[in-house]
Amino acid sequence: MIEVENLNKSYRKGNIKALNGISFQVNDGEIFGVIGPDGAGKSSLFRILASLILPDSGMAIMNGLDVVKDYRKVRQIIGYMPGRFSLYQDLSVEENLAFFATLFHTTIEENYYLIKDIYQQIEPFKNRRAGALSGGMKQKLALSCALIHKPEILILDEPTTGVDPVSRKEFWDMLGRLREQGITILVSTAYMDEASRCDRIALIRDGGFIASNTPQGIIDDYAEVLWSVEGTQMSALLTALRDHAGIKTSFAFGDKHHVTVEKGIHPNELKQYLADKGFGDVRIAPVEPSVEDCFMALTN
Amino acid sequence: MSVKVIEVSDLTKKFGNFTAVDHIAFDVMEGEIFGFLGANGAGKTTAMQMLCGISMPTAGKGTVAGYDIIKENEQIKRNIGYMSQKFSLYEDLRVWENIRLFGGIYGLSDKAIAEKTNTLLKQLNFEQERNTMVKYLPLGWKQKLAFSVAIFHEPRIVFLDEPTGGVDPAMRRQFWEMIYDAADRGITVFVTTHYMDEAEYCNRVSIMVDGRIDALDTPAELRRRFNAETMDEVFQQLARKAKRGE
Numbered sequence: 303m304i305e306v307e308n309l310n311k312s313y314r315k316g317n318i319k320a321l322n323g324i325s326f327q328v329n330d331g332e333i334f335g336v337i338g339p340d341g342a343g344k345s346s347l348f349r350i351l352a353s354l355i356l357p358d359s360g361m362a363i364m365n366g367l368d369v370v371k372d373y374r375k376v377r378q379i380i381g382y383m384p385g386r387f388s389l390y391q392d393l394s395v396e397e398n399l400a401f402f403a404t405l406f407h408t409t410i411e412e413n414y415y416l417i418k419d420i421y422q423q424i425e426p427f428k429n430r431r432a433g434a435l436s437g438g439m440k441q442k443l444a445l446s447c448a449l450i451h452k453p454e455i456l457i458l459d460e461p462t463t464g465v466d467p468v469s470r471k472e473f474w475d476m477l478g479r480l481r482e483q484g485i486t487i488l489v490s491t492a493y494m495d496e497a498s499r500c501d502r503i504a505l506i507r508d509g510g511f512i513a514s515n516t517p518q519g520i521i522d523d524y525a526e527v528l529w530s531v532e533g534t535q536m537s538a539l540l541t542a543l544r545d546h547a548g549i550k551t552s553f554a555f556g557d558k559h560h561v562t563v564e565k566g567i568h569p570n571e572l573k574q575y576l577a578d579k580g581f582g583d584v585r586i587a588p589v590e591p592s593v594e595d596c597f598m599a600l601t602n
Numbered sequence: 603m604s605v606k607v608i609e610v611s612d613l614t615k616k617f618g619n620f621t622a623v624d625h626i627a628f629d630v631m632e633g634e635i636f637g638f639l640g641a642n643g644a645g646k647t648t649a650m651q652m653l654c655g656i657s658m659p660t661a662g663k664g665t666v667a668g669y670d671i672i673k674e675n676e677q678i679k680r681n682i683g684y685m686s687q688k689f690s691l692y693e694d695l696r697v698w699e700n701i702r703l704f705g706g707i708y709g710l711s712d713k714a715i716a717e718k719t720n721t722l723l724k725q726l727n728f729e730q731e732r733n734t735m736v737k738y739l740p741l742g743w744k745q746k747l748a749f750s751v752a753i754f755h756e757p758r759i760v761f762l763d764e765p766t767g768g769v770d771p772a773m774r775r776q777f778w779e780m781i782y783d784a785a786d787r788g789i790t791v792f793v794t795t796h797y798m799d800e801a802e803y804c805n806r807v808s809i810m811v812d813g814r815i816d817a818l819d820t821p822a823e824l825r826r827r828f829n830a831e832t833m834d835e836v837f838q839q840l841a842r843k844a845k846r847g848e
Binding site: 318338339340341342436437438460463464465466467468469470471492493494507537540553554555556557594597598601602 | 640641642643687738740741742764767768769770771772773775778779782796797798799802803821822825832833834837838841842844
């Protein structure tokens with residue numbers, strides 16, 4: 303279990319506030335996602351929890367151990383995968399893994415079952431220098447290294463940044479299987495669509511959580527009236543939508559636009575307005591918000 | 603949209619026995635937003651390097667912005683803009699210093715740079731940040747500035763390599779609105795992304811698998827052909843067929 307209470311962190315003599323009183327809990331065997339853009343404070347939070355930097359104030363307890371007072375013991379029970387590739391570029395794949403195993407007084411063989419699923423995919427290249435691996439393979443090696451000492455808690459800082467959609471899906475499947483082994487997973491991402499793979503999520507911005515709930519709970523709390531609007535000249539359509547007084551926000555959303563509207567407006571009214579402006583073939587329909595819609599509504 | 607700004611055929615790059623890019627052929631029209639998709643390791647970066655004149659093809663031919671990619675690669679570099687997620691601006695230079703540096707590299711005069719800098723900062727609502735060190739800008743701001751700098755010299759085509767990775771949702775959309783403005787002005791946009799919703803914002807999209815272009819069409823047509831609801835599904839169907847590792 304991770305218990306975080308009122309964590310604060312600033313840099314440059316207090317001029318830059320990285321964390322503004324963050325509190326939350328992660329239950330045993332849960333995947334908890336911290337979701338927000340670069341610069342929101344995700345890495346600062348994770349580095350405090352990994353006992354790599356000190357908070358200015360507040361408390362963080364990892365399975366009963368304080369990240370400040372018990373930092374040595376904390377490091378024994380957590381696995382940490384930093385945002386930047388941090389393995390030894392000049393060691394081979396296998397040497398990196400053996401090195402991390404040795405640090406924690408274990409061997410690759412002893413905990414092989416835990417990493418097998420992931421490590422087998424890069425094992426054919428075990429003699430290759432880590433620096434010569436592609437992005438996706440580096441990520442798998444880094445995860446193997448973070449797991450080799452059988453941690454109770456896994457802290458993954460943006461493991462899927464820059465990774466293509468297929469590999470991202472595979473990575474989340476791997477996390478699902480690790481959770482089944484009872485590992486508690488704290489993971490951050492800037493991809494809003496990964497929210498649905500977590501048991502619970504927190505949306506983070508400017509050093510604070512703006513919402514925390516199950517993904518469905520976040521969606522259920524969405525307070526706006528949301529419609530999708532679809533037509534042929536999508537770029538011009540967006541401008542026309544923004545000129546309508548009853549529309550609060552309008553954003554491109556894949557092949558449609560998502561608009562939040564003032565209560566009491568009927569879709570036909572908007573349709574007529576658009577038809578008058580020369581958009582005759584527009585389809586308007588109410589739409590279930592995604593976590594990305596929620597994030598935009600909360601930060602608007 | 604009848605002028606071809608990129609025109610390549612049989613473009614191939616081998617590293618030893620490994621064929622990174624395998625006889626690709628496509629055209630990109632003036633003012634078009636062209637999405638260049640593919641899994642990690644599919645060959646996108648290598649292909650892009652050849653188009654930008656910084657890597658020599660093993661075989662094939664083509665022109666970019668009217669210049670031959672083999673014989674006139676130096677002219678190509680002067681007539682394109684480039685930005686990526688990993689490298690966009692110099693972190694330890696101020697906003698105005700970055701603009702001045704890139705303006706100079708792209709051959710603009712001091713006078714032109716000074717004038718255009720004022721206009722640009724006004725457009726972006728960045729006047730307050732003129733003297734800010736780039737490393738202190740939020741990522742979304744930085745990427746908007748980097749894009750503006752990449753098209754500061756009004757190139758015929760701009761290459762964007764994952765320009766919105768990690769950028770917050772609202773900023774990501776503002777960034778795409780800047781792309782639309784540039785395309786409306788006639789600048790051709792060649793863009794890679796891992797956000798499949800952004801694939802929808804392109805006029806046409808190509809998907810690379812194992813060094814080849816396996817599909818190239820409008821997003822709507824690709825969805826129809828692959829019987830898919832979203833571009834993500836199209837991508838998953840194609841990229842899962844990849845045989846080679848990364």
